[in-house]
Amino acid sequence: MKINTSTLISAYxxxxxxxxxxxxxxxxxxxxxxxxxxxxxxxxGDDDSQVASRLLANNFLIGFKKKKKIHNFSWFYNxxxxxxxxxxxxxxxxGKVMGTTICVVLVxxxxxxxxxxxxxxxFYFSYEQNVWKQISFDHNxxxxxxxxxxxxxxxxxxxxxEINNAExxxxxxxxxxxxxxxxxxxxxxxxKTHDSYxxxxxxxxxxIIHICSDGVYNWVKNNDIIQIINNNTSKFSQCAKDxxxxxxxxxxxxxxxxxxxxxxxxxx
Numbered sequence: 001m002k003i004n005t006s007t008l009i010s011a012y013x014x015x016x017x018x019x020x021x022x023x024x025x026x027x028x029x030x031x032x033x034x035x036x037x038x039x040x041x042x043x044x045g046d047d048d049s050q051v052a053s054r055l056l057a058n059n060f061l062i063g064f065k066k067k068k069k070i071h072n073f074s075w076f077y078n079x080x081x082x083x084x085x086x087x088x089x090x091x092x093x094x095g096k097v098m099g100t101t102i103c104v105v106l107v108x109x110x111x112x113x114x115x116x117x118x119x120x121x122x123f124y125f126s127y128e129q130n131v132w133k134q135i136s137f138d139h140n141x142x143x144x145x146x147x148x149x150x151x152x153x154x155x156x157x158x159x160x161x162e163i164n165n166a167e168x169x170x171x172x173x174x175x176x177x178x179x180x181x182x183x184x185x186x187x188x189x190x191x192k193t194h195d196s197y198x199x200x201x202x203x204x205x206x207x208i209i210h211i212c213s214d215g216v217y218n219w220v221k222n223n224d225i226i227q228i229i230n231n232n233t234s235k236f237s238q239c240a241k242d243x244x245x246x247x248x249x250x251x252x253x254x255x256x257x258x259x260x261x262x263x264x265x266x267x268x
Contacts, residue, residue, distance in 0.1 A: 099186030215254030
């Protein structure tokens with residue numbers, strides 16, 4: 001049975017041990033009580049990536065505020081993505097490239113719709129099943145190679161030995177670059193919106209969504225996040241900051257952003 005839910009939110013971002021914070025997030029409710037959350041992580045190897053992440057997130061915020069209600073999430077996501085891509089190129093200086101990843105979450109009552117490009121992640125905790133699930137997809141070389149070779153094995157099962165050998169060679173050759181991004185938003189490039197990863201599901205009371213950059217998920221276990229949330233039942237807004245501080249204590253060497261959404265039974 002679906003439960004009429006409302007949401008609690010907690011957010012925090014910190015530059016950590018880096019010189020500047022290239023992460024950026026925005027969130028807002030519209031007149032229809034839809035919740036939009038956008039988390040972007042500027043690409044460290046690019047120039048002015050903190051500008052790219054800020055421009056992209058703010059384009060979504062502005063577009064969202066213009067709409068009384070988002071009826072078609074994928075259309076809205078692709079429309080803003082294309083507009084923001086042009087905006088990023090416009091603000092790029094001296095022909096240098098700047099880029100960012102993105103995660104977008106739209107909550108309409110119980111319905112959760114998500115989309116992402118890059119390796120910023122969305123996790124979902126089902127209270128009923130007591131299990132965490134990664135909702136987003138990491139667009140990196142590692143996953144791209146695995147998908148390519150899985151597809152080859154499915155199409156040509158008789159050549160599985162040759163395919164396995166080719167796969168091993170490909171991973172050996174690229175072992176130092178397996179986490180390199182294969183999809184993101186960068187200046188002077190049209191966004192590969194068709195390669196974005198979409199997911200939708202229904203949430204219930206006590207379920208949790210955690211959106212975070214790699215400076216957090218590489219350093220904090222999901223079960224520790226549940227403990228942090230349980231320790232802040234009377235002050236939920238503190239959760240995200242405690243998660244980021246935990247990542248820092250675990251020696252995270254990156255920017256850190258955490259955004260937590262908790263579904264309630266509508267009585268809180």
